[in-house]
Amino acid sequence: MLSVGVFLFLSYSTAPVVLGVPPIKIQPEQVHLSYPGVYGSMMVTWTTFDEADSMVEYGLLGGKLFEMMAKGSSTIFVDGGSEKRKLFIHRVTLSALRPGFTYVYHCGSGAGWSDIFYFTALNESSDWSPRFALFGDMGNENPQSLARLQKETQVGMYDVILHIGDFAYDMDEDNARIGDEFMRQVESIAAYVPYMTCPGNHENSYNFSNYRYRFSMPGDTEGLWYSWNVGPAHLISFSTEVYFYTDYGLDLIVKQYEWLKKDLEESNKPENRKSRPWIITMGHRPMYCSNNDHDDCTKFESLMLLLSPHITKLPQPLLNANFARVDLELWAHEHTYERLWPVYGFMVYNGSREEPYVNPKAPVHIITGSAGCREKHDGFIPDPRDWSAFRNSDYGYTRMQVFNSTHLYLEQVSDDQNGKVIDSMWLVKEQHGVVAWV
Structure with a gap:
């Protein structure tokens, strides 16, 4: 027999009841960085297996967490194998970074976020020692x-x-x-x-x-x-x-x-x-x-x-x-x-x-x-x-x-x-x- 609380929830909730199904297809994974060749920038790339928005929230280490946000876009990659698996490759460019400063970031969307990572913006002068x-x-x-x-x-x-x-x-x-x-x-x-x-x-x-x-x-x-x-x-x-x-x-x-x-x-x-x-x-x-x-x-x-x-x-x-x-x-x-x-x-x-x-x-x-x-x-x-x-x-x-x-x-x-x-x-x-x- 259903308890009163469960009965009321099922009766009045307009959302579908989904038990134990994680959002595995829209969870960001395979996160990696690259330098796009533009001063003060960094490219963040990741993968999902279903369509989702492409956003990076970031901020300076020691400052307010995720006080900045950048948007990008995704490209559909259809693998050439027999299953023709579809991947969504997301790319977001972070701009106006302060050279030599460390940033904390995560990527994804309201549908799911990655772990928290960090990087140091490249010092783009010719006088440092990479x-x-x-x-x-x-x-x-x-x-x-x-x-x-x-x-x-x-x-x-x-x-x-x-x-x-x-x-x-x-x-x-x-x-x-x-x-x-x-x-x-x-x-x-x-x-x-x-x-x-x-x-x-x-x-x-x-x-x-x-x-x-x-x-x-x-x-x-x-x-x-x-x-x-x-x-x-x-x-x-x-x-x-x-x-x-x-x-x-x-x-x-x-x-x-x-x-x-x-x-x-x-x-x-x-x-x-x-x-x-x-x-x-x-x-x-x-x-x-x-x-x-x-x-x-x-x-x-x-x-x-x-x-x-x-x-x-x-x-x-x-x-x-x-x-x-x-x-x-x-x-x-x-x-x-x-x-x-x-x-x-x-x-x-x-x-x-x-x-x-x-x-x-x-x-x-x-x-x-x-x-x-x-x-x-x-x-x-x-x-x-x-x-x-x-x-x-x-x-x-x-x-x-x-x-x-x-x-x-x-x-x-x-x-x-x-x-x-x-x-x-x-x-x-x-x-x-x-x-x-x-």
Whole structure:
């Protein structure tokens, strides 16, 4: 028999009675940040599985909680798998942020809110020393480096994360549920600092759609290539994959080449090189490596090293031409770590025998693809070429700090050895641009 209270509630309530059904389809998840390339801004991106408003409430740490609010919009992403799962990708840009100040935020709508996160707005002058964690090839199975990166990010060790291709293994699998799980895993990093990306070969399914929809990078190329400034560095992210997945359009090769040429010419203008002297590139597949897996970079005529001016227009001659003068090139793809001597055209151009990385005459290459995934490690050939300086197959990741206009520091962390630094180097460039290569 119903009690009087229950009877009256059921009799007079106009709302439907719903017992124990959480709003799982409109609850924000997979929250991550990126820098949209506009001064004093930060992009917040998240996912829901049904339509909802896109809002971020935020405020300065120590001030009134959520005293500011910004609205954005959502994009419907229909995965290419058999279920044609529908995801709503929400994007909100926070503007007029105070550089160097910490903000507390959550995202969502009246239908549901995320957890509370925080971030520090980037100091966008060229006079500070940004700190990076960089790696590629991290999956949601065997993500060996993830826990250490989570902790180090949350204690404030990094200003930016660079994920140099290959996510989840693979984001499209199980009708994109693997992508969802990966984005949930990295939320504990990516919701606190800008998580900047480039595409890898494992993102190729359905024309890289999971990558293009899930991440929010600067520019209007869906994150395939873009550039941005941070501290004394100009960072360029480009797609090595346009040269391998040509079924998606040869025009992407030409478009990227023309964009890259223009970007390098602009960043090498004397006034721009003065304020952002370091030019750093990142792309997934390396030009050089000493692995034994018969992949492209293990071949003498590597596709990433060749130039066909009529068809491929590959980046090696472009990146090292007189107008380019790139200082540092970051790669992944090989599931190992390798540091090269300054190299161009298989030739080593050290600054000197005693100080090879002081005023070198060619770009320095770093391969950091050992963050951890289901494909485990790659092996090395027994005897590398002269341009290979150090290599290691431990699971791990790389830290980088651009200290000032002349000094840049890199170190490799081994997760297998409980966070031990197993390699380090200072790259010193007293001059940048054309004069540095004479």
